[in-house]
Every structure is written in structure tokens, then in C-alpha cells.
Amino acid sequence: MENELISTEQIEQLIDQKNVKEIRRLFEVVPSIDLAEACSDIEDTKKLVFIFKTVKSEYTAEFFTELNSDVKEELITLMSDSELADILESQFTDDLVDDLEELPANLVSRVLKNVPKERRATINRLLNYKENTAGSIMTTEFLCLVDSLTADEAIKIIRDRGKDKETVYTLFIIDKQRNLVGTLDLDDLIFAKGDEPIKEIMNKDFVTVHVDDDQEEVANVVKRYDLNAVAVVNKDNRLVGVVTVDDIVDVIEQEATEDVQALSHVTPLEDSYLETPSYKMAWKCIPWIIVLLILGTFTTMALDKIEKTAVFAIVPVLIAFVPTLMDTGGNSGGQTIALMIRGLATKEFEPRDFFKVISKEALTALIVSSAISVFAFLWFIMEQYTGIVTNSELMVGDTFPTIWNGLCWTSEFFMNAVKVAGTVALTLFAGSFISKIIAVCLPLGVAAIKKDPAIVAQPLLTTIVDVISLISYLGIASLLFTMFH
Amino acid sequence: MENELISTEQIEQLIDQKNVKEIRRLFEVVPSIDLAEACSDIEDTKKLVFIFKTVKSEYTAEFFTELNSDVKEELITLMSDSELADILESQFTDDLVDDLEELPANLVSRVLKNVPKERRATINRLLNYKENTAGSIMTTEFLCLVDSLTADEAIKIIRDRGKDKETVYTLFIIDKQRNLVGTLDLDDLIFAKGDEPIKEIMNKDFVTVHVDDDQEEVANVVKRYDLNAVAVVNKDNRLVGVVTVDDIVDVIEQEATEDVQALSHVTPLEDSYLETPSYKMAWKCIPWIIVLLILGTFTTMALDKIEKTAVFAIVPVLIAFVPTLMDTGGNSGGQTIALMIRGLATKEFEPRDFFKVISKEALTALIVSSAISVFAFLWFIMEQYTGIVTNSELMVGDTFPTIWNGLCWTSEFFMNAVKVAGTVALTLFAGSFISKIIAVCLPLGVAAIKKDPAIVAQPLLTTIVDVISLISYLGIASLLFTMFH
Numbered sequence: 001m002e003n004e005l006i007s008t009e010q011i012e013q014l015i016d017q018k019n020v021k022e023i024r025r026l027f028e029v030v031p032s033i034d035l036a037e038a039c040s041d042i043e044d045t046k047k048l049v050f051i052f053k054t055v056k057s058e059y060t061a062e063f064f065t066e067l068n069s070d071v072k073e074e075l076i077t078l079m080s081d082s083e084l085a086d087i088l089e090s091q092f093t094d095d096l097v098d099d100l101e102e103l104p105a106n107l108v109s110r111v112l113k114n115v116p117k118e119r120r121a122t123i124n125r126l127l128n129y130k131e132n133t134a135g136s137i138m139t140t141e142f143l144c145l146v147d148s149l150t151a152d153e154a155i156k157i158i159r160d161r162g163k164d165k166e167t168v169y170t171l172f173i174i175d176k177q178r179n180l181v182g183t184l185d186l187d188d189l190i191f192a193k194g195d196e197p198i199k200e201i202m203n204k205d206f207v208t209v210h211v212d213d214d215q216e217e218v219a220n221v222v223k224r225y226d227l228n229a230v231a232v233v234n235k236d237n238r239l240v241g242v243v244t245v246d247d248i249v250d251v252i253e254q255e256a257t258e259d260v261q262a263l264s265h266v267t268p269l270e271d272s273y274l275e276t277p278s279y280k281m282a283w284k285c286i287p288w289i290i291v292l293l294i295l296g297t298f299t300t301m302a303l304d305k306i307e308k309t310a311v312f313a314i315v316p317v318l319i320a321f322v323p324t325l326m327d328t329g330g331n332s333g334g335q336t337i338a339l340m341i342r343g344l345a346t347k348e349f350e351p352r353d354f355f356k357v358i359s360k361e362a363l364t365a366l367i368v369s370s371a372i373s374v375f376a377f378l379w380f381i382m383e384q385y386t387g388i389v390t391n392s393e394l395m396v397g398d399t400f401p402t403i404w405n406g407l408c409w410t411s412e413f414f415m416n417a418v419k420v421a422g423t424v425a426l427t428l429f430a431g432s433f434i435s436k437i438i439a440v441c442l443p444l445g446v447a448a449i450k451k452d453p454a455i456v457a458q459p460l461l462t463t464i465v466d467v468i469s470l471i472s473y474l475g476i477a478s479l480l481f482t483m484f485h
Numbered sequence: 486m487e488n489e490l491i492s493t494e495q496i497e498q499l500i501d502q503k504n505v506k507e508i509r510r511l512f513e514v515v516p517s518i519d520l521a522e523a524c525s526d527i528e529d530t531k532k533l534v535f536i537f538k539t540v541k542s543e544y545t546a547e548f549f550t551e552l553n554s555d556v557k558e559e560l561i562t563l564m565s566d567s568e569l570a571d572i573l574e575s576q577f578t579d580d581l582v583d584d585l586e587e588l589p590a591n592l593v594s595r596v597l598k599n600v601p602k603e604r605r606a607t608i609n610r611l612l613n614y615k616e617n618t619a620g621s622i623m624t625t626e627f628l629c630l631v632d633s634l635t636a637d638e639a640i641k642i643i644r645d646r647g648k649d650k651e652t653v654y655t656l657f658i659i660d661k662q663r664n665l666v667g668t669l670d671l672d673d674l675i676f677a678k679g680d681e682p683i684k685e686i687m688n689k690d691f692v693t694v695h696v697d698d699d700q701e702e703v704a705n706v707v708k709r710y711d712l713n714a715v716a717v718v719n720k721d722n723r724l725v726g727v728v729t730v731d732d733i734v735d736v737i738e739q740e741a742t743e744d745v746q747a748l749s750h751v752t753p754l755e756d757s758y759l760e761t762p763s764y765k766m767a768w769k770c771i772p773w774i775i776v777l778l779i780l781g782t783f784t785t786m787a788l789d790k791i792e793k794t795a796v797f798a799i800v801p802v803l804i805a806f807v808p809t810l811m812d813t814g815g816n817s818g819g820q821t822i823a824l825m826i827r828g829l830a831t832k833e834f835e836p837r838d839f840f841k842v843i844s845k846e847a848l849t850a851l852i853v854s855s856a857i858s859v860f861a862f863l864w865f866i867m868e869q870y871t872g873i874v875t876n877s878e879l880m881v882g883d884t885f886p887t888i889w890n891g892l893c894w895t896s897e898f899f900m901n902a903v904k905v906a907g908t909v910a911l912t913l914f915a916g917s918f919i920s921k922i923i924a925v926c927l928p929l930g931v932a933a934i935k936k937d938p939a940i941v942a943q944p945l946l947t948t949i950v951d952v953i954s955l956i957s958y959l960g961i962a963s964l965l966f967t968m969f970h
Contacts, residue, residue, distance in 0.1 A: 029690045031710050159675060168672050169654050169713075186671060187653050190644060205514045223738065225516050226731040228654075228713075245730055246711040252734060253708065256741030257827045260748065264823030265816055273828045278845055282852035285820050289857050289917075292816055293864065296809040297873060304805035304874040319804060320789035323951060324781040326808055331750055331777055335770050338749030342742045343758045360763055367767035372774050379778065388782060389789040432774075466808060 006030050008041040015047045020054050027051075027059040036066035045074040052083055061090035068275070069102045076107050085114040092166050093119065094139040094247075097126045134218045135211040137251065138232045138241030139166045145198065147173045147181055152194040154184070167244050170229040173202045180231055180239045182206060208233045211240055215251045220347045222248045259341055262454035265292065288459070295463040299326070302470040311477045315416075317391045318477055321380070321424045325473060328376075328428055329465040332368065333435030336361060337461060340443040341454045351448035358440050365436035373429035380421035385409070391416060423477045430476075431469040438464055491515050493526040500532045505539050512536075512544040521551035530559040537568055546575035553760070554587045561592050570599040577651050578604065579624040579732070582611045619703045620696040622736065623717045623726030624651045630683065632658045632666055637679040639669070652729050655714035658687045665716055665724045667691060693718050696725055700736045705832045707733045744826055747939035750777065773944070780948040784811070787955040796962045800901075802876045803962055806865070806909045810958060813861075813913055814950040817853065818920030821846060822946060825928040826939045836933035843925050850921035858914035865906035870894070876901060908962045915961075916954040923949060 006026065014023050027035065039048055048071070052060055064072065064087050076084060088096060088111065096115075100108050100123070112120055122140050129135030143165050145154050154171070162168040171189070173182040182202035192201045208231045209218045222230050222245055232241040258268040265288035269276050276284075303322065312318055340357075343349050349357055383389050387402035391413075409417070439461055443453035491511065499508050512520065524533055533556070537545055549557065549572050561569060573581060573596065581600075585593050585608070597605055607625050614620030628650050630639050639656070647653040656674070658667040667687030677686045693716045694703045707715050707730055717726040743753040750773035754761050761769075788807065797803055825842075828834050834842055868874050872887035876898075894902075924946055928938035 031690050031692065033709055155675070162672065163676055168675070186675075187647065190640070190653070190671075191648055205516050207516065223734050224518055226734075245734070249708050249711075249730070249734060249737060252737050253741070253831060256738070256744070257831065259741070260745055260823050260827050263745065263749065264819045266820045266823060272833050273824050274833060274841070274845070278848040279852060281845075281849045282856065285817070285849070285853045286856045288820075289813060289816055289853065290860055293809065293813055293857065293861060296812055297864075297868060299808045299812075300805050300868065301873045303808060304802065307801065307804055316792065317789065319792055320785045322808065323784045323788060323811055324778065326811075327781055327784075327947065328774060328778055331774055332770070334749045335751045335773075338745050338751060339758050342745050346738060346742065348757050348759060356759070360759070360766075363763040364766045364770070367764060368770045368774065371767065371771045372778065375775055376778060379782075383782060383785065388786050462812065 006034055006038045008038045011035070011038050012042050012047065015042075015050050018050070023051065023054055024056075027055045027063070032059070032062040033066045036063050039063075040068040040071050045071055046078060048075060049078055049083075052079065052087065057086045057090045061087060061092075065091060065095045065099070069099075072099060073103060073107060076103070076111065081114055084111070088115050092139060093122055093126065093141055094137065094166070097123055100127065129211065132215045133211065134209050134213045134215065134232045134243060135241070137215055137218070137247050138211075138243045140241050141166045142172060142229070142242035143168055144172050144174055144239065145184070147175050147197075147199045147202070149198050150194065151189055151192040151196045151198060151201070154189055154198050158186075158189075167229050167242065170227070170242075172231055172239055172242070173198060174239065178238065180206075180208065180233065180237075183231065185228070206231070209243070210235070216255050216345070218243055219248050219251045219255065223252070224347075255345060259345055259454050262452065263338060263341060263458055265289065265459065292459050292462070295459055296466075298463055299466040299470065302467050306470055306474045309474060309478075311474070311481050315391070315420065315477070315481060317384075317389055317420060318423065318473070320389045321420075322470075322473075325424065325427055325431060325469050326466050328372065329431035329435045329469045330462050332365075332372075332432035333439040333461050333465055334458070336365075336436045336439035337443060337457055340440060341457070344443065344447050344453060351444045354440075354444050357444065358437070361436055361440045365433045368436070369429045369432040372432060373425040376428050377421050377425035380424050381417050384417040384420065391420070419480045423473070423480050426476045427469060427473045430472045431465060434468055435461070435465040491519055491523050493523045496520070496523050497527050497532065500527075500535050503535070508536065508539055509541075512540045512548070517544070517547040518551045521548050524548075525553040525556050530556055531563060533560060534563055534568075537564065537572065542571045542575045546572060546577075550576060550580045550584070554584075554756075557584060558588060558592060561588070561596065566599055569596070573600050577624060578607055578611065578626055579622065579651070582608055582621075585612060614696065617700045618696065619694050619698045619700065619717045619728060620726070622700055622703070622732050623696070623728045625726050626651045627657060627714070627727035628653055629657050629659055629724065630669070632660050632682075632684045632687070634683050635679065636674055636677040636681045636683060636686070639674055639683050643671075643674075652714050652727065655712070655727075657716055657724055657727070658683060659724065663723065665691075665693065665718065665722075668716065670713070691716070694728070695720070701740050701830065703728055704733050704736045704740065708737070709832075740830060744830055744939050747937065748823060748826060748943055750774065750944065777944050777947070780944055781951075783948055784951040784955065787952050791955055791959045794959060794963075796959070796966050800876070800905065800962070800966060802869075802874055802905060803908065803958070805874045806905075807955075807958075810909065810912055810916060810954050811951050813857065814916035814920045814954045815947050817850075817857075817917040818924040818946050818950055819943070821850075821921045821924035822928060822942055825925060826942070829928065829932050829938060836929045839925075839929050842929065843922070846921060846925045850918045853921070854914045854917040857917060858910040861913050862906050862910035865909050866902050869902040869905065876905070904965045908958070908965050911961050912954060912958045915957045916950060919953055920946070920950040 011026070014026075039051070042048065064075075067075070100111060103111065112123065115123065126135070126140070141164060143158065143162055145157060149157070158168050158171070169186045171184040171186065172180060173184055175181045182199075182204050183206040184198055184202040188201050189198070207221055207225055209221055211232050211234050218230065221227070222243070227245065229242050229244045231239050232243060234240045261268050265285075267284040267287065269284060306312055307319065343357075384391065385402060439457075442457040442461055446453040446456045496511070499511075524536070527533060536548075549560075552560070585596060588596065597608065600608065611620070611625070626649060628643065628647055630642060634642070643653050643656070654671045656669040656671065657665060658669055660666045667684075667689050668691040669683055669687040673686050674683070692706055692710055694706055696717050696719050703715065706712070707728070712730065714727050714729045716724050717728060719725045746753050750770075752769040752772065754766075754769060791797055792804065828842075869876065870887060924942075927942040927946055931938040931941045
């Protein structure tokens with residue numbers, strides 16, 4: 001089958017023609033998200049009301065969930081109370097709560113007025129969980145079975161009561177005291193003999209998460225144990241909700257995007273890129289650039305002082321290599337920071353694995369720094385010999401001898417080029433090595449005090465490494481140019 | 486329930502004591518991955534053979550899959566052919582293929598010798614799919630039903646033949662010509678009346694992926710449509726395999742990690758950080774640093790030339806701001822690159838949305854660049870007034886007047902400070918703005934020609950922006966210092 005594509009124009013036309021039959025057919029054969037995307041672009045939202053009047057609410061509930069938040073908001077104002085109640089009834093509670101979090105207060109109260117009283121209580125409770133915790137992403141529509149049932153009895157209950165649950169692929173088994181004692185995969189239930197007690201076939205090696213756990217924690221559990229759904233318990237160890245794998249897929253992607261954004265100095269966005277207006281976008285970008293600019297003051301100060309020292313006055317060509325020194329140090333440490341951030345995010349290691357990680361990275365740093373400084377040494381001699389940079393203090397009349405103008409390098413030229421390249425290469429070695437070591441310590445240290453390493457570590461690293469590089473540069477230059485004068 | 490934790494020492498002791506009963510109990514109540522992690526650290530791999538002799542293969546198959554690849558390799562050499570055959574039989578084919586891809590050739594042939602002939606054909610076929618395609622991650626153990634069955638008949642078939650399938654939560658429905666005509670969720674089948682034809686309850690709005698599609702593509706489909714499993718078809722549109730959501734969770738995380746690594750100039754690792762030896766790690770880091778170093782030559786060259794121009798000779802303090810200029814330009818563009826890379830990876834936009842994205846980003850760039858250059862202007866005047874940087878050409882005797890030493894700024898000092906700060910701030914504005922614009926064009930351009938934008942875009946950006954910043958700096962400085970002399 002070719003996936004049927006639906007365009008905004010096509011669906012708008014069908015609504016204009018009031019083509020009930022074709023609209024109903026589309027809602028049966030086209031996935032809700034594709035329809036929602038096409039409909040979100042229809043400028044006159046009023047037209048969408050026709051869809052909710054025409055199509056059965058079992059098809060429109062998911063469709064409504066997937067619409068853009070602006071469109072949703074407008075629709076709620078446009079619909080009558082009874083139309084609204086219809087949609088709300090067929091929405092899953094966790095989706096509904098997500099919607100409510102984005103609506104203005106007056107619409108929230110209108111929505112809450114239109115759901116039955118018991119459900120309102122659940123919604124209010126869910127709205128109170130802190131953002132990005134297990135509680136905030138869990139659903140309360142799960143199926144709980146007592147452990148005294150047989151397989152056939154369990155299947156009968158699933159048939160009777162499972163239809164409005166978010167998942168029946170994982171069932172949660174409780175004992176008479178309502179303690180969670182196991183989980184049961186639906187397939188194991190299907191394969192079991194009818195009179196087999198579910199106590200015999202349930203998984204006793206299940207894991208749970210706590211209602212206050214961070215969603216990243218929950219994602220790691222679901223991923224590690226390849227679960228379809230994980231039980232969420234409160235502090236009394238009672239089952240209060242369930243997180244399903246489709247929500248986890250979104251969490252993993254969101255957390256990854258946040259890591260990338262934080263590493264690149266963007267305050268993580270709440271919405272997607274295109275949905276975030278430019279002024280808000282700018283606000284996510286400006287603070288970090290300014291923080292980095294202020295931190296950069298240390299670099300400016302160091303460079304200003306160094307520039308005025310004797311050795312830099314005699315050999316001004318050294319200044320031309322400053323950006324290369326800083327970029328290389330930053331890049332080298334940046335590599336390590338990225339590996340640390342992802343290692344911590346995917347729980348490959350934790351702050352307490354510090355010694356394992358640092359000993360591994362020290363060896364890597366040694367190899368990397370040696371390799372690049374050897375290469376850099378040769379490359380920088382080449383840069384001088386080809387006149388890419390010129391030692392103005394060694395001019396022969398108006399020209400500097402290079403490979404192009406036929407003037408020969410005397411031993412003085414050669415020694416000078418070696419000293420310049422040597423100074424830069426040695427500083428590169430030190431900068432790159434120290435940078436990688438600090439790039440291990442900073443994120444692991446920040447994670448150890450339970451802060452987000454992606455946000456804090458990188459800006460600090462750049463400044464520290466810049467300043468260290470500049471001071472080493474001055475030291476090494478003074479040494480080489482005074483010792484071997 | 487508290488998750489039972491198991492340590493390496495504990496399990497090693499149980500093996501030494503040959504405590505069959507407790508080992509068997511552990512394999513029933515502790516998740517395989519926890520056991521595999523504890524056992525991977527046992528130094529004498531021979532001891533592990535005892536586990537495979539003691540515990541039923543239905544428990545050890547997954548355990549074996551989760552072991553470290555080194556340990557797996559050693560175990561295969563240690564086991565007899567019949568022991569090996571037992572494990573292989575209970576492993577899912579896609580896991581087995583993953584294992585084979587990491588084994589040396591002689592062990593691969595030994596493993597293949599020990600699987601039944603029909604399965605060997607499947608394995609060989611799977612081994613031939615290109616890495617990171619749908620074919621390479623799919624399983625061939627799925628359940629296919631003909632569309633003429635009733636619900637009860639379907640359930641009977643699932644009970645008879647579903648047990649060794651990787652998933653029965655999504656069933657694939659074919660017609661008599663073996664064309665895929667629908668998918669069926671197990672829960673819908675359970676809720677259906679026994680005599681209802683499955684044709685009536687199956688989803689007709691299903692989507693498929695192609696066997697050569699990139700795994701990232703597959704992940705986007707599964708995520709977008711919240712699927713448990715997606716059908717993989719070949720070029721004749723025949724169903725050849727299935728990718729399940731638990732594999733997708735790994736793909737999403739792996740792709741995110743690769744994005745972070747590529748953005749930080751690390752060639753993506755094949756294994757996890759701790760499993761990659763230092764020399765290999767270094768090899769993933771060195772090439773990019775050297776590429777960046779070579780690209781940096783343009784910056785060095787530009788700075789060397791600029792340093793020798795008249796305006797920089799008169800106002801050497803301008804040199805001290807060069808790192809700030811470059812860092813800020815790089816940071817500003819880096820923010821945008823990160824947003825582009827993730828937007829492309831999560832399919833929020835595509836290269837053909839170029840105009841939508843660039844018009845949005847141009848506005849953001851304008852706001853960000855204005856804000857930071859206004860701030861920078863004031864900050865740089867402060868830096869001069871407090872003596873963080875000193876205009877040596879304006880010394881009064883041996884000292885430069887600052888807020889600390891009581892010497893007053895004359896209007897000449899003030900004008901000079903304004904010109905210096907103005908030059909840097911205007912260059913910052915230009916650098917930051919241009920950087921953000923290029924940071925949209927580069928990744929979208931690279932993606933349009935189907936290359937990985939994360940790898941190519943960032944190094945090019947830094948160099949281009951550095952050189953543009955330096956040239957603008959020279960131009961603006963010449964203008965301000967000659968015009969307002």
C-alpha cells in the first residue's frame with residue numbers, strides 16, 4: 001500500500017462541499033496525525049467544527065489531540081458545551097492534561113466544567129505533578145487484576161473493561177492488600193491454558209518507577225528492560241499510574257534535543273522550533289551569548305597583558321596563532337564534553353565512575369594531544385615557509401623569504417621558524433590535554449551535585465582553557481626565545 | 486517491590502558453590518540485563534558456562550544477548566556445539582544477526598553451522614542488508630494472517646504459532662495474493678466478537694517502510710504514528726520483516742548520540758564510550774581536530790595580515806578583542822546549527838522548507854545580534870574604564886587612567902574608548918548575524934544533497950565566520966578611526 005497523502009487544499013475543499021461521505025472515509029483510512037497536520041493549516045478554524053459534527057468521536061479524539069495548540073484553543077471557544085464534552089470523553093486523560101497545560105485559564109475552567117466529576121479529580125491530581133516527572137507523563141487508565149484470577153477470567157475482564165484503557169499489553173497484578181506483585185504481558189496470557197492461575201504466568205522480575213522520578217529516569221528504565229509499559233508507584237508503594245513506551249519515545253527524543261541545545265548554548269525550547277516565535281527564540285539565545293561574552297573578559301584581559309610582554313613585542317607573528325590555539329583547545333575539550341554528556345544521559349556511567357572514566361580519557365588525551373601537536377609543528381613551519389604568516393622582524397628589505405620568491409632561508413630563519421612552530425605546538429599539546437581532562441571533571445562534577453551538566457560545563461570549559469592556553473603560550477614562548485637566543 | 490540488585494561477587498560466589506537452586510531462582514526474578522551486566526564483569530568466563538548448563542534456555546537466550554561482546558566471543562569458543570545450538574535456537578533472529586556482526590569470521594561460521602538450514606538462509610539474507618537500514622534492524626519472526634479469518638480463528642492461530650514470534654501485539658494481514666492489506670492490533674482482536682471477520686476490524690490506515698530506508702526514517706514513522714511495530718516491504722511491495730518499537734527506542738537514542746558527537750567533532754562511535762579502547766577513541770577525535778586546524782589556517786592568515794595594517798598598529802588594543810569576536814560569532818552560529826540539525830533529524834522541517842526557516846531565523850538573528858552588540862558596547866567601555874584592557878597609546882606617563890587610580894578621562898580618552906567599543910560591537914553585530922544566516926544555509930544545503938549535515942556544517946561555519954569577522958573588523962576599524970579622527 002502507498003501511504004495516502006492528504007493536502008490542506010483537498011480537505012478544505014471537502015469541507016466546503018460538505019462531502020460527508022468522503023470525509024468519513026478519510027478519517028477511517030488516513031492516520032490522525034496526517035489529517036491533523038493538514039487541518040492545522042486551514043486558515044478559517046470555523047470550518048473544522050464541521051468535522052467534529054460529521055465524524056464519529058472515536059476518530060476525532062486522537063485527531064483533536066494532534067492539532068496545533070493555537071487551533072485547539074480556537075476550536076474550544078467555537079464549540080458548544082455538548083460538542084466539547086463529546087470530544088473530551090473520548091480523549092485519554094494524559095493527552096487531555098497535556099492540552100490543559102497549554103490553554104489559557106478561562107478555557108481550562110470551561111473544559112473542566114465539561115468532564116464528569118470523578119475524572120475532574122484525576123485531572124486535577126495529574127495537573128499537580130511537577131513537569132518532567134513520571135507523574136506528569138503517566139496515564140491513570142491502566143488495567144489492574146487481582147492475582148487470584150485464572151487466565152480465562154483475566155481475558156474476560158480485559159474484554160469487559162479494557163477498551164478505554166491506554167494499554168492492555170501490559171497488565172498489572174495486585175494481591176488482596178492491593179500491593180503490586182507482578183506484571184503480565186498480554187501475549188503470555190493468550191498463550192496460557194485457560195485454567196492456569198495468572199499468579200503462575202506473571203513476571204515477578206518487574207521494575208517500577210516512583211511518581212517523582214525524572215522522566216529521563218523513566219525512559220532509561222523502559223529502554224533498559226525493553227518494556228511496553230512501566231508501573232508508577234507513590235511513596236506508599238501503591239500503583240498510581242502507568243507510563244507507556246510511546247510516551248517514552250517522545251521523552252528520549254526531547255531529552256536528546258535538549259542535550260544538543262544546551263551543548264550549543266541554547267536554553268532548551270518548550271515547543272518545537274517552528275512553533276516558537278522569533279522573539280522567544282531570541283530570548284533562549286541571548287542570555288548564554290552574554291554569559292559567554294562576560295566570561296570572555298578573562299581571555300581579553302590575558303591576551304591584552306600578554307600582547308604587551310617582551311617576547312610578543314619581539315615576535316609579533318605569535319599573535320596570529322592565538323585563534324588556532326583557542327579553537328583547538330576548545331574543540332578538543334568539546335569532544336570530551338559531548339561524550340561525557342551523552343554517557344551520563346544514557347546512564348552508561350555515573351559520577352561515581354570518575355576514576356574509570358578519567359583514566360581512560362587521560363590515555364586518549366595523551367594520544368590525541370601528541371598526534372595533533374606533531375602535525376601542527378610541521379604544518380606551522382610550512383605556514384611560515386610559504387608566507388601564509390610572515391615574521392616581520394625577519395624581513396629582507398621589503399620581503400620575507402618564502403618558497404615562492406626564491407630567497408633562501410638561512411639557519412637563522414630556520415631556527416626562528418622552529419621556535420615559533422615549537423611554541424605553538426607545545427602550547428597546543430598542553431591546551432588540548434588539559435582541556436580534555438577538565439572536560440571530564442566538569443560534567444561529572446556538575447552531575448554529582450545533581451545539576452544539568454550540559455548547561456553549565458561547556459561555557460566554563462571554554463574560558464578556563466582559553467586562559468590556561470594563553471598563560472602557557474607566554475611561558476613557553478619566553479622559555480624558547482630566551483633559552484635558545 | 487524493590488528491584489532486586491545483584492552484584493558480580495554474589496553471582497560468582499553462587500557459581501563457585503554450584504548453588505543451582507538459587508541461580509535458577511535469580512534467573513526467574515531478576516531481569517536479564519541486570520544479570521548480564523553483573524556476569525560480564527566476572528573475570529574467568531569459564532565460570533559462566535555453568536549457568537548455561539543449569540538454567541533453562543528460555544531464560545538464558547536474552548541473558549546471552551545482553552552480555553558484553555568480548556564475553557560472548559569467549560563463551561562461544563568455550564561451549565560445545567550442542568550447548569551452542571541450544572542458545573542459538575532460543576535467540577531471536579535479529580539479536581543473533583547483531584551478535585554475528587561483531588564476531589570474528591571463524592566463530593561466525595561455527596555459529597552458522599549450529600543453526601538449522603532454513604534459519605541460516607534468513608540469517609545470511611539479514612547479514613546482507615546495509616548497516617543502519619530497516620533491513621538490518623528488522624526481525625523476520627512476525628505473524629501474518631490472511632484476511633478471510635474470523636477473530637476466533639485468528640486468536641487460535643496466534644496461540645498455536647505466536648509463541649516464537651518477536652511480537653504478536655501487531656499482526657499483519659495479507660490477502661490471497663499475499664499483498665499486505667492491513668494491520669491488526671491484538672487488543673482490537675481481543676475486544677472483537679468471535680465471529681467478526683478480521684477484515685472488518687483491521688486498520689486500513691497503516692503505513693509501511695522500505696527495506697532500504699534508513700533506520701532514522703523508520704524511527705520517525707514509528708514515532709509519528711505511535712506504532713508498536715511497522716511492516717517492512719521490499720521493492721515488490723511484499724512484506725519481508727517487521728521493526729518493533731523496542732528496537733526503535735535504541736535507534737532514536739543512537740541517532741541522538743551521533744548528532745551530539747558529530748556536532749562536537751567526534752566521528753560517531755560504533756560502540757559505547759567505555760567499550761571503545763583509547764587508541765580507537767583517539768582515532769575518532771584526531772582527524773576532525775586536524776581538519777579544523779587546517780581550516781584555521783585561513784584565520785591565521787587573515788589575522789597576520791590585519792595585525793600589520795595601519796589601524797591595528799595605531800590601536801593595538803583591538804587585538805585583545807579578537808578571541809571574543811570569534812567566540813561570539815561561533816557561539817551564535819552554533820546555536821542555530823544545533824536547532825537546524827535537530828529539526829532535520831526529527832523531521833520537523835526539510836530542506837524544501839528553506840524559506841520558512843530562513844525568514845524566521847533572520848528575524849531571530851536580528852534581535853539576538855542587536856541585543857548582544859548593545860550590551861557588548863557598554864561592556865567594552867567598562868572594560869577600558871576599569872583597565873581590564875588598556876590603550877597603551879594613551880598612557881599618561883607609565884599609567885593608563887582608570888576608575889581605580891583617580892586619573893580623569895578627558896574627552897580624547899572617552900572618544901577613543903567609544904571608537905574601540907564601537908568597532909568591536911559593530912563587528913559582533915555583523916559576525917553574529919551573518920553567522921546565524923550561514924548556519925541555516927549550510928545544514929539545509931548539506932541535507933538537500935543527502936549528506937549528513939551534523940558532520941560537514943559546523944567546521945565550515947567556524948572558518949567562514951572567523952574570516953568574515955576579521956575582515957569586517959578591519960573595515961569597521963579603518964572607517965571609525967579614520968573618519969572620526
